Amino acid sequence: MSEHLLEVNNLTLDYNLGSRKMQALGQVSFSLDKGQVLGVAGESGCGKSTLGLAILRLLPRVAEIRRGEVLFNGTDLLKLSEEQMEREIRGQKITMIFQNPQNALNPVFKIENQMIDILRVQEKYQNPGSRKRRRDFKQQAIERLESTGIADPEARVSNYPFEFSGGMKQRVMIGMALSSGTSLLLADEATTALDVTIEAQINRLITELADKYGTSILYITHNLGVLSEMADRIMIMYAGRIFEMGNTEAVFGSPRHPYSAALLESLPSRQTKGKRLLTIPGIVPALDRLPSGCSFHPRCAFAEEVCRQEVPPLIEVDKGHWSACLLDQKRGRKKWHWT
Amino acid sequence: MLKYIIKRALWVIPTLLGVLIILFSLTYMMPGDPASAMLGPRATPELVAELNQRLHLDRAMPVRLGYYLIGVVKGDLGTSVWSGHKVSSLLAEALPHTALLALTSLGVAALIGILLGAFASVRRDSPIGGVVTIASLIGVAVPDFVAALLLMLLFCVQIPILPALGAGVAGNPIDIAVHLILPATALGIGWVGYLARLTRESMLDVLDADYIRTARAFAIPRRAIAYRYALKNAVIPSITVIGLGVGKLLGGAVFVEIIFSRPGLGKLIVDAVYARDFPVVQGGILVATILFVLANLVADISYAFVDPRIQYD
Amino acid sequence: MKTETINKTEVGMSPAQFMLKRKWTDTLRVTLRAVVKVKGGLWGGIFISIMLLCAIGAQWISHDPNAQDIMHRFAGPSLDHFFGTDYLGRDIFARIIYGSRIAVMVAFGAVTLSSIVGVFLGVISGYNEGKKIDYLIIWVFDVVRSFPQIILALAIVAVMGPSLFNVVIALAFTAFPFYGRVARAQTLSVKEADYVKAAEAMGLTRMKIILRHITPNIMAPVIVCLGMDMATMIVWESGLSFLGLGVRPPTASWGIMLRNGYKYIQTSLWMILWPAMAIALAMIAFSLFSEGLRVALDPKERER
Numbered sequence: 016m017s018e019h020l021l022e023v024n025n026l027t028l029d030y031n032l033g034s035r036k037m038q039a040l041g042q043v044s045f046s047l048d049k050g051q052v053l054g055v056a057g058e059s060g061c062g063k064s065t066l067g068l069a070i071l072r073l074l075p076r077v078a079e080i081r082r083g084e085v086l087f088n089g090t091d092l093l094k095l096s097e098e099q100m101e102r103e104i105r106g107q108k109i110t111m112i113f114q115n116p117q118n119a120l121n122p123v124f125k126i127e128n129q130m131i132d133i134l135r136v137q138e139k140y141q142n143p144g145s146r147k148r149r150r151d152f153k154q155q156a157i158e159r160l161e162s163t164g165i166a167d168p169e170a171r172v173s174n175y176p177f178e179f180s181g182g183m184k185q186r187v188m189i190g191m192a193l194s195s196g197t198s199l200l201l202a203d204e205a206t207t208a209l210d211v212t213i214e215a216q217i218n219r220l221i222t223e224l225a226d227k228y229g230t231s232i233l234y235i236t237h238n239l240g241v242l243s244e245m246a247d248r249i250m251i252m253y254a255g256r257i258f259e260m261g262n263t264e265a266v267f268g269s270p271r272h273p274y275s276a277a278l279l280e281s282l283p284s285r286q287t288k289g290k291r292l293l294t295i296p297g298i299v300p301a302l303d304r305l306p307s308g309c310s311f312h313p314r315c316a317f318a319e320e321v322c323r324q325e326v327p328p329l330i331e332v333d334k335g336h337w338s339a340c341l342l343d344q345k346r347g348r349k350k351w352h353w354t
Numbered sequence: 355m356l357k358y359i360i361k362r363a364l365w366v367i368p369t370l371l372g373v374l375i376i377l378f379s380l381t382y383m384m385p386g387d388p389a390s391a392m393l394g395p396r397a398t399p400e401l402v403a404e405l406n407q408r409l410h411l412d413r414a415m416p417v418r419l420g421y422y423l424i425g426v427v428k429g430d431l432g433t434s435v436w437s438g439h440k441v442s443s444l445l446a447e448a449l450p451h452t453a454l455l456a457l458t459s460l461g462v463a464a465l466i467g468i469l470l471g472a473f474a475s476v477r478r479d480s481p482i483g484g485v486v487t488i489a490s491l492i493g494v495a496v497p498d499f500v501a502a503l504l505l506m507l508l509f510c511v512q513i514p515i516l517p518a519l520g521a522g523v524a525g526n527p528i529d530i531a532v533h534l535i536l537p538a539t540a541l542g543i544g545w546v547g548y549l550a551r552l553t554r555e556s557m558l559d560v561l562d563a564d565y566i567r568t569a570r571a572f573a574i575p576r577r578a579i580a581y582r583y584a585l586k587n588a589v590i591p592s593i594t595v596i597g598l599g600v601g602k603l604l605g606g607a608v609f610v611e612i613i614f615s616r617p618g619l620g621k622l623i624v625d626a627v628y629a630r631d632f633p634v635v636q637g638g639i640l641v642a643t644i645l646f647v648l649a650n651l652v653a654d655i656s657y658a659f660v661d662p663r664i665q666y667d
Numbered sequence: 668m669k670t671e672t673i674n675k676t677e678v679g680m681s682p683a684q685f686m687l688k689r690k691w692t693d694t695l696r697v698t699l700r701a702v703v704k705v706k707g708g709l710w711g712g713i714f715i716s717i718m719l720l721c722a723i724g725a726q727w728i729s730h731d732p733n734a735q736d737i738m739h740r741f742a743g744p745s746l747d748h749f750f751g752t753d754y755l756g757r758d759i760f761a762r763i764i765y766g767s768r769i770a771v772m773v774a775f776g777a778v779t780l781s782s783i784v785g786v787f788l789g790v791i792s793g794y795n796e797g798k799k800i801d802y803l804i805i806w807v808f809d810v811v812r813s814f815p816q817i818i819l820a821l822a823i824v825a826v827m828g829p830s831l832f833n834v835v836i837a838l839a840f841t842a843f844p845f846y847g848r849v850a851r852a853q854t855l856s857v858k859e860a861d862y863v864k865a866a867e868a869m870g871l872t873r874m875k876i877i878l879r880h881i882t883p884n885i886m887a888p889v890i891v892c893l894g895m896d897m898a899t900m901i902v903w904e905s906g907l908s909f910l911g912l913g914v915r916p917p918t919a920s921w922g923i924m925l926r927n928g929y930k931y932i933q934t935s936l937w938m939i940l941w942p943a944m945a946i947a948l949a950m951i952a953f954s955l956f957s958e959g960l961r962v963a964l965d966p967k968e969r970e971r
Binding site (some may be wrong): 497 | 806807809810811813814815816817818819821822823825826827902905906909910911912925928929932933936939940943946947948950951954955
């Protein structure tokens, strides 16, 4: 019996585009507990967004789940029917906010209408038979806006999305996504499209509200800097697989996988100060033409013959610290210095 | 909002001015002498002189233009050379028939087409999608008058169940409706297919949009997503198309009215062309154009209501 | 597998110039292949080719379209007369084949004329955005566009007298604003491109910039318009001829055939059926082909 809030086991998923088949997720396994923040990091196309969508079953039709389970409080979400997902999970226990707030809201409807629609649905599933009136919902919407720091909520609730800035729109989304009933928030590049100063504010807001409601967060981003502040644990993905996973300090302090080390060496930090920043040679492989063995081996400065032949499994190499590098697993702790 | 409406409406004025100028210059394009051309075989020197004087054809161009413009503003579009009736009254008589035809065919076609398209996009697996695509291709390909002829061939000659000519006995709504069936179908057939396909494609685009994904993530019921959230965005191209399509509709109405011998603006203009009754031709085209311009204006403005971003451009 | 990229640009070169550097036969081949890949693009292209062949080689394919045979009027299809005969005993099949000649002539003539005028005005207007000449040209476009197209064409032909030439002029006049608007919209986006700025910085005259840099790069949507427009022109020529305001009898045009067929609708269905199908098929063919062109020329679609 699982005690974790969220436990993903061996999730494998393809995108079937007729002529091409792309493996978007390969044997992804991890867990998340109540109140924790797990950061999911990686370059574009590594599958982190797909992971989030897979949990809520919002994938496009071309996606096929080959194997695996997604246990939420012990229940496999993959086995639930669409109605059950709508009734119990989406928008209530598990919510999601997306990258581009510009497009996340329907441009032809007022904010209040969209919020009221969502609130109505939540009310319907949480208190069936509730007799709340539109007036009450509108008031609730205003309160949500206020709690996310939007000034003058009574007036702004009647605006259209294009009258809001990007940061404000994201606040609206956060207001809808984080409430007392939310157990898990999936944040998919929530601040990537925002200015750096706004980004900090929004992330602070997310952390505040998550603490207040006891919500766990799966924070998906390519920005390691953000994760160093927000995440308790970190998971680094590449080409649909997890390469390294563990506590933030452990992964940042002593990365066990060459790829993680490379990512860290390409960021400006105290360790890289004064040195030339690394750019990892080569590009991320196309998901329908993955290299054999370890999918990173063509670009890895330390790759050996065995890396080309075997697909590395994800193994716990230290307490709570997992890595998927054959060389690390065979030879133990090593410092991977690229520069 | 109001500012946008006013700005948009004001642009109509210089446009109409240009229209009047073009209509006016049509007389200059006639080979030979306009008055004799208009009178045709009845032309005698006296009648020609009289017509020249009545229509100011003997004056200099600016003067003629002046007479014309003043006349239009006053609502006086001249008198029919053929029948002697005032052009404006002829038009007033003909317009309601054309309006009835146009509105019926467009209204029914829009309703059927848009709902069909929305349905086809939501139920992607049902064969309706393929049917819609094929029907729309055929509907667009067969022009109005060809469709009208084929329909007449089929339903009036080969299987005689519908009346071929006329608009029906006035005051008898059933008869009028029966006489409307074939003409309205001929006009509307292209539209149903086109609008269905347009709506379906637009819906498919919209259903891929981020805000739809947001709605799904918050468990908004699927039917509400499709027919409220998505459709409101998806009809935008259809509205534009319908606005522009009024012009095509008027053009098609011309043929349909001739073929089915229905009274209306189209028949009036074409009959006047045959009879070389120039003032009627001029007046008829002017009215048709004004209607088209107004329809576009209405379409643009209602577009602004549906998509509130437009006003702020 | 060699991947062919048409829209890859090197710094400073425009996509059109890049295309022009390759042999034009290559570009043509790649484009056609892309068109054919689109569903229906192939059939559209085939039918259009057939039409062109009929138009050019009419005299070798069929009988004389004007040969009357009163003894055998209103005949149904037979080995001698594939499509039957009309009210004067003329071979309908022959008249359809010759009719394609009229259709092709009008379509190409009107489309060429209106596109040249329209694109020229549109580019000038776009390149001088905001200035008086821009407003003037836009005004002209809007005025002409305000007329329901067929009604305006009708009036022009009525006033000038029915003939093939006048039909082409009238149709071209009603159509040029559409090309103009498309050209203008494209010019607005193209003129901000780097290669245009580079040319301006180098001191090229405005006319040279317009001709050499802007016009080739806006042609893609214009070409797609051309395809669809040809179909519409064929339909309108038929319409005008149907009203007696188009080509003059006894020239065989599909529209005139419909006009005669209408008169004798009670007697013969073949007089209507064949020209109707010819028009419809021509329209479908051009629609499919230009849809294929649209997909082939749109760089975003090619990645699908």
